[in-house]
Amino acid sequence: PQLMSMALKKTGEKDEVLILVATSGDTGKAALEGFRDVPQIRIMVFYPQGGVSRIQQLQMLTQEGHNVNVTAVTGNFDDAQSGVKKIFGDKAFNEALAEKGIRLSSANSINWGRLVPQIVYYFSAYADLLSAGTIEPGEAIDFTVPTGNFGDILAGFYAKCMGLPVHKLVCASNANNVLTDFLRTGVYDRQRDFFKTISPSMDILISSNLERLLYHMAEDKAKVASWMQQLQQEGRYDIGSELLAKIQQTFWADWTADADTEACIADVYEKDHYVADPHTAVAWSVAEKYQQATGDAHHMVVVSTASPYKFNGSVLDALGVKTAGVDEFTLLDKLQEKNSDPIPEGLASLRSKDVRHSGVCAPETMEEAVMAFVSDPVKK
Known part of the structure; x- marks a missing residue:
């Protein structure tokens, strides 16, 4: 946020920037807090109504700041994310915003910049293992990542591209296991039941960042664009066995049902007295499945992505x-x-905070909600 604000000043940009965000629960709050009261920038976050935990919801609905808006979408995360992408692609709507002195930008997985700090975590984890004497310099390790929108695990892929000794990236899903099926078969098919699970930030059937992996692996923009068009129009696409084999050199995938996720939380607590949130437990469970299925003896890092208190x-x-x-x-x-x-103080303090946002819209009226927000003057 501060980099963007400085860039606006240095380039002499006079328009306001509106950050549009679709969140599955976690990083919407981070974006809101980061852009709160930043000059010349507004932020609007859409989240799936009933699709986040109550604590996650309160984090967003109590958000302070004169330039922020939080609106629930009467659908799932895929509806919210598709709606935001549709807004970015609507030329007439963007022209109408421009007449009001508003330009659009993004945060979260839609914005590649979101991945940059995540890449650092992988190098940091590797450095920690070196410092502990667990591994030798240059020794390859595995990572298991709880995955919905394919962002965090893609950061791991970029870390490998940058030289980090990564052997396998294990993609862990919940019952919305579209990525598991894709990484096993090469067929991405979103035409399936959508499940609300106890790991709601992974309740996603259209994994936005996968397109970026396909771009790097296929090295063919037209082909990737064709697959994305097929996904939108037909609900599925097939990358073929050759490209799948290339992807499988780095990626492995499995999924965990809610009952097994709960069992993992209980088992980890009993053995290690560690309290895992449901997303971390999905990854922990899948990491064990991977090691049992493959016999891989590389050291495994389980990426823990959320606080259990949420x-x-x-x-x-x-x-x-x-x-x-x-x-x-x-x-x-x-x-x-x-x-x-x-x-965490940010969660404990929610007890005394007032709810400031109550907006709700249907997926098809998200543009109207955006226009209503930009038409409301920001209070100084």
Whole structure:
């Protein structure tokens, strides 16, 4: 956000920039906080109504700042993300915004810049293993990543391209296992049931960042564009066995059902006294499946992507603590009793914050919601 603000000043840009975001729960809050009250920039975040945890929802709905807007979409994350992409591609709508002095930009997985800091995590994890004496310099390791929109694991792929000794990137999905099927068969087919799971940030059937991997692997823009068009019009595409084999040299995939995710949370807590959130547990479970299936002896890093406190109800259920009829903040305290890590201040402070955003729209009226927001003067 600060880089963008400085760029606007240096280039003499007079228009305002509107950051449009579709979030599956986690990084919408990060984007909101980053762009809060940044001069010459507004941010609007769309999230799937009923498709995020209550704590994730409260993080966004209580967001402060004169230039922010949070709106629920009456659909799933795919509806929200497709709606945002449609807005970017609507020439007439963008011209109407330009007349109001507004230019669009993006955050989250739509923006490649989101991946840059994530790449750093992979090098940092490798450096930690070196410092601990667990591996020797140059020794290849594996990573398992809980994956919905294919962003974090793509950052791992870029880290490998930059020289990090990565042997395998294991793609871990929940019941919305479209990526598992794709990485096994080469066929991407979104024509399937959509499931609401206890790992909601991965409840995605159109994995936006996969297009970027295909671009690097196929080295053929026209072919990738054709596949994306097939996905939009027919709901599926097939990359063929040759390209699939190339992708499988680096990637492996499996998925975990909710019941197994809960069992993993309980098992990890019993063995290691570590409280894993449901997304981390999906990855942990799939990492074990990978090692059992392949016998791979490389050291494995499980990428933990969220705090368990954001999903306190699901985590406590898995740990055998009754949660029925208990409010979110009492659940936070109950989970604190199980967890050696304190409740993050950002979540603890939600107890006393007012809800500031209440907007709701249908996927087909997202443009109207955007226009209503940009027509409202930003209070100084």
